[in-house]
Amino acid sequence: MILPFVRLLAIYAFVILAVTAFFQRDALVTFFTPLPMQASVQTETPAQPAADATFIPMQTTLSQARDAYWSGDLELAEQLYRTLAMQTPTDADAAGELGNILYAQEKFGEAAKFYLLAGQQLIADNQSERAAPLIGVLQSLAPDKADQLRALFTQ
Secondary structure: OHHHHHHHHHHHHHHHHHHHHHHOHHHHHHHHOOHHHHHHHHHHHHHOOOOOOOHHHHHHHHHHHHHHHHOOOHHHHHHHHHHHHHHOOOOHHHHHHHHHHHHHOOOHHHHHHHHHHHHHHHHHOOOHHHHHHHHHHHHHHOHHHHHHHHHHHOO
């Protein structure tokens, strides 16, 4: 009787970890990258094109948001991700990472809203394979939003 329940909990935990790892992949890559490689990546950052004036502030905001998350300051991370999501409304990763922060704070309704936005943008960007795992997460948070995202796959 208890075994199916434990199995279900394990599946949900795995899905949540997979989605979190997916949207936090840059931080995970940095975490597992040897130090000499990090130094070379940092020296390449100023070589970004100067014509894209919004690149540096958005990258700075993203970096600050991720640092706040990893240091445990979820409120600051939420503020920074909200700013990033407003600056880049077509960035699925920003919406997804904001959803992760909201989920971590147990703001499940808002998290579902941003997971749906991320999924919709991924589908619009022809990256439906990245959006598919969000259906399972949305199913557990807001089944109506999961249905909305699922409907986009059939269009």
